[in-house]
Amino acid sequence: MNSTAFTIRPMRRGEVDIAVAWAALEGWNPGQHDALCYAAADPGGFLIGLLGDEPIATISAVRYDETFGFIGYYIVKPEYRGMGYGIQIWNAALAYLEGCNIGLDGVVEQQANYQKSGFQLAYSHLRYEGRGYGPAEPDAAIVPLSTLPFETLVAYEHPFFPSPRIAFLKAWTRQPNSTALGILAQGQLAGYGVIRPCLGGYKIGPLYAESAELGERLFLALASQATATEAVFLDVPAVHSAAVALAEKYGMTVSFGTARMYTQFEPELPLDRIFGVTSFEIG
Template sequence: MIQNNNYTIRTMTRPEIDIAIDWAAAEGWNPGLHDADCFHAADPHGFLIGLLGNEPIAVISVVKYGGSFGFLGFYIVKPGFRGQGYGIQIWNAGLAYLGGRDIGLDGVVAQQANYNKSGFTLAYSNVRYQGSGGGEYPAHAGIVPLASMSFADICAYDTPFFPEPRLQFLRCWLNQPGSSALGIRQDGKLAGYGVVRQCRSGYKIGPLFADSAELAEPLLLALKSRVPEGEPLFLDTPAVNRAAVELAQRHQMSISFETARMYRGQSPDLPIERLFGVTSFELG
């Protein structure tokens, strides 16, 4: 706990994570309806709140993964309290919690220069594409409910896409209410998987991982078909993955938002060519 005059920074309780989710929604980030439980499962100590007296005025998430990586998100100061030094205090407390770890974040493009000052460098842009749900998808013998695969196999497939294992998070994320999780098999093995979940507005696909664009496409269409016809559908994809961008464009999805994926310390060597959809801008 950090206390400075009447300003206190401490770890959030689980119900207080709902405050951060609500503030993120107000900022237009469109969180999932059941994200909070899974975010808390990833690191129960990785969410900080700043209170002026008893009033919450600032939040940040600094989730630890394994022994070497952390991801920073939910950096929000309540309107009316911005520009008064409260944000930088909770920012510094968050970085102190992560210690000497490599750190990633998805920041709004306008804040990129500020993140530079704290040692973060741009890796690439992530772009949110918006389309609509529904539609049929061509039958594909390889598509299966992800629950039909062993959790160990799913975690093994997920491992290259993230700098450290994230077992507790995945266990929750793949089984959250109001979601569908599908895998695609090739030669008897998992060759891709995706999750679509209900959000404050419409639905969001994330992650969408596949060994090739030819496998990502039927997986995308199968997930799309799980969404009610005409509902907004979002996919966050690395702009540097040309095949992913073309996939979104081919299915009449258009850009609605962009972030700067930045790292402090070692930038992880991720298989971007197989990363068609980011899991979450808040947790990586």
């Protein structure tokens, strides 16, 4: 191992961009404004590993509250892999989240390694890719989320995530160049979704709805924000047959999958209403 001192500390604001840039090099196609939103979730939850002054490792360990945390952006620069730096920053992340039920979306081939740290498979996610949806038919039930009281969104979101994430939710639904829409049923919010620009194409996430019919209408309204030549991505729980059917109905194909894993237990989430998860990096 290199004799230069290896240190781990919380990232400074600009350093979150390093993790996002490295994620792009790994082919994860992060959103253009992810760094700003993720930092809002937990300013102290992004760790950087430095060899001397050189950044060589990153990880996010977002602590939403005293009960739940989520790990992402676990990356070591390729030339420093296999030297023990990765496990050091991994252990630092676990220490930061001590006492929490911890979730992650890991590449399937790494499941065994995560199991060594106490993670157990809950279910899988599939990333679907499509393009060319064109303009959507007008739908009077679909409204910009910004026209609804933020408290309405917070209340609707509550069952879909293990812990409150108010600061993140505010940043996520108001990020630049994105579109956040809600769908109403009998005057009540019955689903919402966000589409954001990524380094390549657009990602829809989350996409929550009370029924497959509402989910489809919301999906089409969001997907229409991309042009006919731009890729659109949707990450769905593989166990939700209606979400899989929605993606396949519109010609989307699977590009890769992840393993959703937890350390203590699988939270009771309404997977039958989750047509698209927010992000593999933050839950």
